[in-house]
Amino acid sequence: MxxxxxxxxxxxxxxxxxxxxxxxxxxxxxxxxxxxxxxxxxxxxxxxLHDHHVHLHATAAAEHSIRVGPPRVRDRAGLAATLADAEAGDDGWIRAVGYHDSVAGPLDRDVLDAVLPAVPLRVQHRSGVLWILNSAGLARVGLADHPDGRLRSTESWSDALTRRETNLTDLSDRLSSYGVTGISDATPDLDIVDIVRLEELHRHGDFHQHVHCLAPGKRILHDDDLDLDRLAGFIAQRHRDGGPVAVHCVTAAQLLVTIAALRDAGTRPGDRIEHAAVVPPDCLADLADLAVTVVTQPNFVAERGDQYLDEIPTADHDQLWRVASLLRAGVPVALSTDMPFGDGDPWAAMRAAVHRTTPSGRTLGGHECISARTALTLFQGRPDEPTRPRxxxxxxxxxxxxxxxxxxxxxxxxxxxxxxxxxxxxxxxxxxx
Missing domain, CATH: 2.30.40.10 (Urease, subunit C, domain 1)
Structure with missing residues (x-):
């Protein structure tokens, strides 16, 4: 051509x-x-454009799921009404996504049983790392005696689910309309069969974009189970196997433990920190010293910024979804959307990085604004070298x-x-x- x-x-x-x-x-x-x-x-x-952190199958599945978070659902009555009107899929489940605790507080099996006791129901927290099941759902996956129905996404309970066959063609066409020619799938539990299938879909033209997978090097952390030695061991073993790591960090505690683990185990080219949603000032020099790439999502300022401003202490606002201060400190940075947990339009993410404007028009972290040229460049990195633009x-x-x-x-x-x-x-x- x-x-x-x-x-x-x-x-x-x-x-x-x-x-x-x-x-x-x-x-x-x-x-x-x-x-x-x-x-x-x-x-x-x-x-x-290359979107450096997305979840393909979760995005396709979300198209057939009930959305139960802001702005569509804002209170317990709205949650109950939305779930009551939902219809189960072919697998017998009602699958809801996007829940946030501001709607009706922390969910558990008892809350869901009061709304929908008879049909298997699973509700995904908008963080993507937690599912809440009602009693019928827990019985379906063999966990009828589970105390609260709050299950982590990467735990083995999901093996009992019949994976829905997701058609990625429409999603690929949508990504193409954005100018996206490649993505990095950040799903942590993809196995070799999943990875080969994605490669085959691209090779045969059924999925246009090049696909780079972070699995098996992706690790999700939880604040109630932060084990420095275990994480350092995982990083060291992954390096011995010849691969980099990508560690999910959305809280200051998770970032601090990850920095310590990388110091213990050492770093190698390609190591990444995903999200870095909260970066205390003292961590900037540490990240630069480690030379680990931060892949972050300033689009959440545009999508959720008003909640951050209302719910997070003012003193911590400057630490949220940093970009400019990371770059000034010499930290390698790339951008992504975290689709489906964030909007999948990379241009909207670029605008958020430039303007830092919340849905109501307020500014969150104005000192973190970057130029349009820089924002564009941070979506043009290579799959295995996100900070080296093509x-x-x-x-x-x-x-x-x-x-x-x-x-x-x-x-x-x-x-x-x-x-x-x-x-x-x-x-x-x-x-x-």
Missing amino acids: LIQRATTIDGQVVDVRVGALIDEVADTLTARPGEDVFDAAGGTVLPG TVAPGEPADLCLLNVPPVTALAELAATMVAATIVDGKIAYTAR
Whole structure:
């Protein structure tokens, strides 16, 4: 394919010839016989976006789940009404997602039994790490005597569930419309069969995006079970096996233990900290010293910022979803959306990183704002090197995002509606035409 009259982010108008890789970039190239030609008409050409932390199957499953968190559900009466109206799926379960304790407090089996006693029900906390089951659901997974029905996502109880076959085609098309050409799946319990299947879906064209999996190196931490020696042992073993680690840290306690564990076990290229939702000031120098990559989601400021402002002590607001201070400290940073727990539109995440505006229009952590150019670059890293951005140059992967506006407009708007075409492996995966 030959792309003509495209403008690089630096303002140079070029033609770009692509095959499996980018073959040529020049001021003018002549179309070859039989070569497809795409006229960019002066629009911007970018390396395709890479979302560095998502959960593919959870996103597809969420499309068929009941949403029981803010802003759709805000109180106990709304929760009860929503669950009472829900219909069980083909597997006999009602699956609800997005719950937050602000709706009706911490859930347990007794609360759910009072709302829906007869049908197996499982409700996922919006953090993604906790499920709450009613008694009928606990009986279904062989845990009828469980004291409260609060189960961690990665525990073995889920083995008793029949995994719903999720069709990823619609999700892939949606990602293509955003200009996304690759994703990193952060699901911790993917096995080799799951990983190979995702690779095969891409190879056969059923899932356009390149897929990089963090499993088996992903580890989720819980504040009530922080074991420094166990985490350091996991990191050391993973390094001996030749792979990096990715540690889920959403609280200050989790981050402090992870920093200590990385100091004990040592680091290697590719080690990551996922989320870093809370970073105390003293941790900035530690993270820089360890040279561990932080993959974070400032989109949560735009999605949940009002709750943070109302529920978290004012003194801690500066520690939430840092970006600029991490970069200033020399910490390697990449951005992601954490879809489906966050909105999957990377352009919205970029806008959040630039403006730090909550849903009500307030500002949260204004000193953490970054430039539009920086926000865009942090979505253009390589799968295994998130902080090394790809470029539009010969020899680079032929994974491109073409916009219908020039660079100045693109950086001012940062909107998915600008995407004119998405090219993966030298082939068009999406066109707005």
